[in-house]
Amino acid sequence: MALPSTYAEPNCSLARALEVVGERWTLLIVRDAFFGVRRFGDFATQLKIPRAVLTSRLKSLVQEGVFRRDENGGVVEYRLTDRGVALWPAIRALLHWGDESYSPDGVKRALRHDADNGLIDEENHCRSCGGLVPVPDIRIEPGPGYQPPTGELDPVSAQIGRPRLLLEPITVGRGPRAAED
Amino acid sequence: MALPSTYAEPNCSLARALEVVGERWTLLIVRDAFFGVRRFGDFATQLKIPRAVLTSRLKSLVQEGVFRRDENGGVVEYRLTDRGVALWPAIRALLHWGDESYSPDGVKRALRHDADNGLIDEENHCRSCGGLVPVPDIRIEPGPGYQPPTGELDPVSAQIGRPRLLLEPITVGRGPRAAED
DNA sequence: ACCGTGTAGTTCAGTGAATGAACTGCCGGT
DNA sequence: ACCGGCAGTTCATTCACTGAACTACACGGT
Numbered sequence: 389m390a391l392p393s394t395y396a397e398p399n400c401s402l403a404r405a406l407e408v409v410g411e412r413w414t415l416l417i418v419r420d421a422f423f424g425v426r427r428f429g430d431f432a433t434q435l436k437i438p439r440a441v442l443t444s445r446l447k448s449l450v451q452e453g454v455f456r457r458d459e460n461g462g463v464v465e466y467r468l469t470d471r472g473v474a475l476w477p478a479i480r481a482l483l484h485w486g487d488e489s490y491s492p493d494g495v496k497r498a499l500r501h502d503a504d505n506g507l508i509d510e511e512n513h514c515r516s517c518g519g520l521v522p523v524p525d526i527r528i529e530p531g532p533g534y535q536p537p538t539g540e541l542d543p544v545s546a547q548i549g550r551p552r553l554l555l556e557p558i559t560v561g562r563g564p565r566a567a568e569d
Numbered sequence: 570m571a572l573p574s575t576y577a578e579p580n581c582s583l584a585r586a587l588e589v590v591g592e593r594w595t596l597l598i599v600r601d602a603f604f605g606v607r608r609f610g611d612f613a614t615q616l617k618i619p620r621a622v623l624t625s626r627l628k629s630l631v632q633e634g635v636f637r638r639d640e641n642g643g644v645v646e647y648r649l650t651d652r653g654v655a656l657w658p659a660i661r662a663l664l665h666w667g668d669e670s671y672s673p674d675g676v677k678r679a680l681r682h683d684a685d686n687g688l689i690d691e692e693n694h695c696r697s698c699g700g701l702v703p704v705p706d707i708r709i710e711p712g713p714g715y716q717p718p719t720g721e722l723d724p725v726s727a728q729i730g731r732p733r734l735l736l737e738p739i740t741v742g743r744g745p746r747a748a749e750d
Numbered sequence: 751a752c753c754g755t756g757t758a759g760t761t762c763a764g765t766g767a768a769t770g771a772a773c774t775g776c777c778g779g780t
Numbered sequence: 781a782c783c784g785g786c787a788g789t790t791c792a793t794t795c796a797c798t799g800a801a802c803t804a805c806a807c808g809g810t
Contacts, residue, residue, distance in 0.1 A: 485582075485656055593796095621760070624760080773788105
């Protein structure tokens, strides 16, 4: 499986979780899925990950129930299942830790409650309305620590760099791909 | 550095965080530190991790400011810094996700507010007193999904399997090592 | 001074996984 | 028939992990 049969402590859910999402690249793939990436090629160019590794990671994530693989005609899409979406708190915690520890100019990306524009705190509450914010209502946008990239961007990177809702599918440069969801 | 110079996206704090704690074994080392492990040999036998890998991980964690290396005479202790303790939300989130997804009989380890015995929810609030619970006030103990191990246990595993406070140092089998903290 | 013990850390050959670039195969449109 | 876009494979090279044995050093006892 994912990890070399080690991590085999039956009494640690952290070890079990890391068997699924603890390998190199895996959490970055999941993060991109939260940002709306769904296509094999987009993951590959976005992360600059070897395609063979991407194949293997997606396969095991599908097997573990984190992603679902949808194939309509020639179009393949990988999208998060409920179990995958449930990884959001872990990703948010690591994002937050990375910002706190290594981004002296402030967060690189801010999370806001889309309905009322309130900042979302570490416990997932909206500072404006006080409520817990469901994942699809979270807007992510560049924060003070964000460094605008120089030069040309591929269309997918361009979309990811702008404010947008989590899980909102990326739709660029390939005809009228209706955001049916 | 930790990861192969890839992950080098300057605008993603998740990538930055994973450079520090995203390698194999690293988060398990940190978890053991929360459970009170401080000694090189204890990490090694507890995780059954090759000593060379442990050396390399501890070195980079010290360099990144997650651990502090204390040397008193012949005794070396690795303990979490504030930045290391700040990883707790990420570990808690992954623990929770692992329990939810892969532990049908209930959580393997329960977290409680030591002062009033209240269960701690996913947002780190005590169900009893309602407040946020600081890490050293969290008691961890076997939950319904815990499977008691069979056979003899080394003293360190035995201590980790019993209810205890996070960060409380393990003191067994080596004379009067006062828990000076 | 000497020896034994406990522990942090190193060395090293063998194995397995990641890398990157090129390639295959499928589908749809013209 | 041809072409372009895209999912996924293949493969030689490089790199990291594994596991077991070994070194280095501090301490305590005699």
